[in-house]
Amino acid sequence: MSEKPNDRIDAIQLAVSRHAARLILDQGFAATSGGQIAKAAGISERTLWRYFRNKESCLAPLFARSWQRFAEDLRQWPRSVSLEEHLADCFDLKNQSAEQIADSVLIVRLIAAFPDEPDLRSTWLMSYHDGEASLMAIIGDRLDRSHNDFDVRLCAAAVMAAVRTIDETVSLAAVRHRQTFTTAEVVTRMSRAIRAVSNLPFCDAVQPNPFGDT
């Protein structure tokens, strides 16, 4: 709860990331310089390059944070509850902070605006890949399996691919064709996709943990 040393720095990087996203959305990726991002975020350019190894990765914290929140929600997933029920909870707008929604909007617009910008796509893909580790933990815990079990690893990779596919198609449909989705629709699509590619039965209620932890 108290402010750990690295929490502060993470918060700054996230703030910088939001500024970077807005600038890039306005001007395009190439046309946005490191200096501009730094200035918008109120830090020196030198500090910017200490925080981020290159321009692309300025966006990473925004993507990471979004997945992080989702992962936290999934860690709260009671064993007795099905995927659909839990996702409905997670995605319920009533349970989302304004900040969270603003971030999602930013991300959606960003990936819909530049589907072919390679630098953008690569950080986008990278962030999903980075999320696989935590998803492995979540699935492993739910099924009382090792996090490094091959099937768990495979399941995490496939589910991540499904989540990414949903995110991309929904974003594109929303921005390009002005299509709107209700929370229920997104929950339905997302859980169908996840179930469809899951090789392990973690989507339904599972036996309570015999050891009682979690």
Add this chain to the structure above:
Amino acid sequence: MSEKPNDRIDAIQLAVSRHAARLILDQGFAATSGGQIAKAAGISERTLWRYFRNKESCLAPLFARSWQRFAEDLRQWPRSVSLEEHLADCFDLKNQSAEQIADSVLIVRLIAAFPDEPDLRSTWLMSYHDGEASLMAIIGDRLDRSHNDFDVRLCAAAVMAAVRTIDETVSLAAVRHRQTFTTAEVVTRMSRAIRAVSNLPFCDAVQPNPFGDT
């Protein structure tokens, strides 16, 4: 068969890519400069940067070519044949050129050597992502569905994730623990993984195409 204008340039880029891979494998990514790659490949540095938008993507043609060959094999997949049978054919060393094997070795060593080099990982991920389009076509054709159908898209993404997971685990086991795999083992693992994450029944023999094309 005849040399199309872009075939030549593609071949050069592939050759450069192999040089780049060897240099990076030897010296590491950061320690290898564009000039070195250009010199090793016998082109000027200016031309190198015309071919590749940045240093990372010097490796892309190598990865792409490897998938391309696999994709070509999959396009030959007869409708009456199961995944296992066809993969056994594709992976049979007798059906692979020396060049093909050398490339595979290069790739395997590369991703096993630098699992945490972000630039490497991002082009690695990107190349699988780029392959999704052709996989969508393959799956779509096999099932007489539109290539852009959502389920086809999802299936391609999940299968790609499975293939990547296999590639990574096999590479790591091979290089790190000197573990060797028979062709049959790889076929078994690969097809199990693909089946496990497939939401569409494209892995088994399917009805012959009523229109007779393909």
Add this chain to the structure above:
DNA sequence: ATGATGATGGCAGTTAATGTCAGAAAAGCC
């Protein structure tokens, strides 16, 4: 206070990457 530690900014330096242009090679045409 004071000294240690670590984060920051300023500035110079390095290197990846692009703009420009002139010469070489290749493709089209006769």
Add this chain to the structure above:
DNA sequence: GGCTTTTCTGACATTAACTGCCATCATCAT
């Protein structure tokens, strides 16, 4: 074969991403 036209390549200058270095400032324990 010649000729034009276009596309490709290399040399050089230039930009912009990124790093090294050091002085300064904040934080915190003593």
